[in-house]
Amino acid sequence: MAEPLVSIADLKVHFTVGRTMFSPGTVVRAVDGVSFDVGRGEVLGLVGESGSGKTTLGRSILRLVEPTSGSVRFEGEEVTTLPPSRLKRLRSRMQIIFQDPYASLNPRMSVGQTLSEALELHAIGTRADRAERVGDLLEQVGLPRAVAQRFPHEFSGGQRQRIGIARALAVNPGFIVADEPVSALDVSIQAQIINLLQDLRQELGLSILFIGHDLSVIEFLCDRVVVLYLGRIMETATAADLYANPRHPYTRALLDAAPVPDPRKRRERITLKGDLPSPSAPPSGCVFRTRCPFAIAACAETVPPLETVGARHQVACIRAGELDLTE
Template sequence: MAEALLKVTDLKVHFPIGKTLLSPGQTVRAVDGVSLEVRRGEVVGLVGESGSGKTTLGRSVLRLVEPTAGSVTFDGEELTGVPPQRMKALRSRMQIIFQDPYASLNPRMSVGQIIGEALLLHHIGTGKDRGQRVGDLLQQVGLPREAAARFPHEFSGGQRQRIGIARALAVNPDFIVADEPVSALDVSIQAQIINLIQDLRQALGLSLLFIGHDLSVIEFLCDRVVVLYLGKVMETATAADLYANPRHPYTRALLDAAPVPDPRVRRQRITLKGDLPSPIAPPSGCVFRTRCPFAIEDCARAIPPLETVGSDHSVACIRAAELNLTE
């Protein structure tokens, strides 16, 4: 088993809101005690409904959002509390691909300037070297070298995301957070970008935390999967094991919500009722219990720990041992 490149331990990201001189305000528990790891050369998928804390978690491990508590270790070095100059150096090894290919590129900069900005910021190469590197990166993501002289508005959404990927690769990172990089694209383009990420991952030996909604994409691309609900980990396992043997009702509900390409297939489904509870006032005990069809009184009394139920498979559910959630 490869060693962990990124290790997150009991990470919390809480946002105070409505605080005044006369009122203590409230706290949004966006991420509430998450632990996970990404091993070298591995792609870990992070899935869950909108509002579950996926993007906040992804940005907090890069310290684009400051954690409230917990630990983030990258290649053996603790990131929380690291001074800005050291964090700047570490960011050459940790990059992000943003969700929106339209909003994430500066419209006043040429493509060459956008990709080359990171090289300039980290003092990598001379002017000529940087131009060569930009051209090589554009070719690597499937765009012509001449694209460097053009501006973002001249490209389609899929092409802009390729530019965003080239920008993330510019400083030869070891680790990338891919924040739903295909959710804003047409279905026909999504497959091209996913295949590109897969090819780059294999060619460059990248480690990724891949945030997504589409479970078919997660299954294709990821080695392991972490299921997040209301800022907490519900289940984590290898992709093959999670899809074949889900142990948490929330995981089963997510899988059931995914379309099946064969219209002849009929299956029993777990359907989620109601909306995601507010992260300001999450339910007591198991945060999923208010929507869980298998919830019992004990589910409200204590937060279930993430317990091992198999090789590289853990679940946070007090009824996991008795429930049979496979089809």
């Protein structure tokens, strides 16, 4: 089997909040022991409720947030221990698309200046080369070359996100973290951006970690899916298998919360009760047990390991073997 492009092993990101001279503060376990791989040319979906740790996980892979412990390897090289000079070089191969395209663009810089800045930072090409590259990037994301002279406020949300994608592509990365890149856009514009990402993935052979909460988008775009809850993986499988045969109650609940295209179709639903617990005080045992309709006493005592239940399908639930969660 080919070596994965990105390999994450037991990654943890813990923050201490409320520390004072008189108090050690409280540890927030934003990401708590996550392991998975991203293959070359693969789009891996990362789903979960707000507060589940998705964005922190994505940014920690790029070291925009420093991991507390664990391993992140890119093309076999350990990322977490790289000195700044080598990390800068690696960043040309690992990029991010942010959720809010307007907040991520400098309003005082034209589009051309924004895209050129990335090229200059990594010493790519001459000034003439960079100007040509900026035009090529704009066309690649479906914008005319002439918009290079315009500023962010002159564009729509969808156009700004195309510019954000162009900026991520400027330095020819092999891996992109797409942090909910369509959640702030209208539905019709979402479809255009998703189709653009799909085309770019095929054209450039990109590997993408796609963070989102819209399960219909995840199903369309992603090869595999990781389901995250309170900083831990509940289930991971190919997209087709996950949607057809969910094995964890949390996955089933997320699928049940998604709109059903046919209003005449009825099904038994799992409805989540209560709010997501605080990552500073996670439940004992299975962190999902306080909201799980199938929880038993043993769930409070045992942290369920991520066990293989099928080809490329893993689940962290001590009752996975006895529950039928298919429709």
